[in-house]
Every structure is written in C-alpha cells, then in structure tokens.
Amino acid sequence: MRVFADFNDLKSAVGTEVGISNWLEITQERIDKFADATGDEQWIHVDPERAAREMPGGKTIAHGLLSLSLIPMFIRQIIGLKGLRNTLNYGANKIRYLTPVPAGSRLRGRVSVLEAQDVPPSALRVTYKVSIEIEGAERPVCVAEVIGQHYC
Numbered sequence: 001m002r003v004f005a006d007f008n009d010l011k012s013a014v015g016t017e018v019g020i021s022n023w024l025e026i027t028q029e030r031i032d033k034f035a036d037a038t039g040d041e042q043w044i045h046v047d048p049e050r051a052a053r054e055m056p057g058g059k060t061i062a063h064g065l066l067s068l069s070l071i072p073m074f075i076r077q078i079i080g081l082k083g084l085r086n087t088l089n090y091g092a093n094k095i096r097y098l099t100p101v102p103a104g105s106r107l108r109g110r111v112s113v114l115e116a117q118d119v120p121p122s123a124l125r126v127t128y129k130v131s132i133e134i135e136g137a138e139r140p141v142c143v144a145e146v147i148g149q150h151y152c
Contacts, residue, residue: 003080007124007152010081011116019078021109023135024070026062028103034066048103062101067142071130074109075148083152090125090147099134099141106135114145125149 002018004010028048035041043050044061051060072089101107115127125147132142 001078001080003082005082007081007116007118007150010079010113010124010126010150013113014116015113017110017112019111021074021077021111023106023108024073025106026066026101026103028060031060031062031066031103034063034069038063038065040065057102059102059104062103062105064097064142067097067101067107067132068095068144070107070132071109071128071144071146072148074130074132075111075128078109078111081150081152085151087151088149090149092147093127093145095142095144097142099137099139101134101141107141108133108135110140119149123149123151 004013031045035046040063044055045063046060048060052058055061110131110133112129113126114129117125119125126149127145127147130142130144130146131140132144134141
C-alpha cells in the first residue's frame, strides 16, 4: 500500500501508476449474491448447469457491474491517505468492459492517478484510471476512469 501524507502528496502522484491490488477470486457465490442484490439473474450469470452446456468455456460469467463495483476495494488496498475522514463516489468518466470473467477467475486492480483538483473548503477530487486484470489474460476485464472526492 502506498500511503500519502496529505492532499499535496497525492496530487504529486498525478500521471503515475500508484499500485496493484491483491488478487480476488470471483466465486459463483459472489456472482449469485450480486445477482440477488441487483435483480440481474440472467442465466449466463447464475445457471452453472446451462452455462456448462451453452457458454463458451462452459462456465457462468460475472456481471460487468460486479467487476466495476470492486474498484473502491481495489483502490483502498492500494492507496492510503493520512487524515482521511471519508471518500464519496463522485462518478465515472469512461468505462469499458473488454473481457468476460468466468466464475472461479481471479481479478486485481491496477490504479493510476489521472487528475486531482482541490474542492474548497476541505476536499480533493481525484480521477483514477483503474484497469481490472484477470489472471492469465493479456487483455483487462474492465478499464474505467472513476472519480472519488476525499475529505480530510
């Protein structure tokens, strides 16, 4: 984990990769819980028997939004900020899903700081580029520009 002393220290990281998270296995149980939470119970996600017969690779695949929802966790594993009170999700500029995630795959996040701007009186709005990688593949699962607003 890279720990930043303050907002100025984090701003000095603009234009750089700040780190890579730990691997996380995407289990069928995680996929099923996400389907339950979102109501997206399409068979390609939740029916392993049908997927074995009809899906390329013979496995269910995770929801794209499940992959995207892991980004805050990946960022927290990679970046620490001293004095941080909280962070709000400010949105996203660009999201692309490039590779399906079969159940049982392992993912990790690679994070860069694209932009950081002061938001008076006491916040910093940071745009992160996050590439979600799947173990053993050349192409990422997802590439996204996400924005967090940090408060100290």
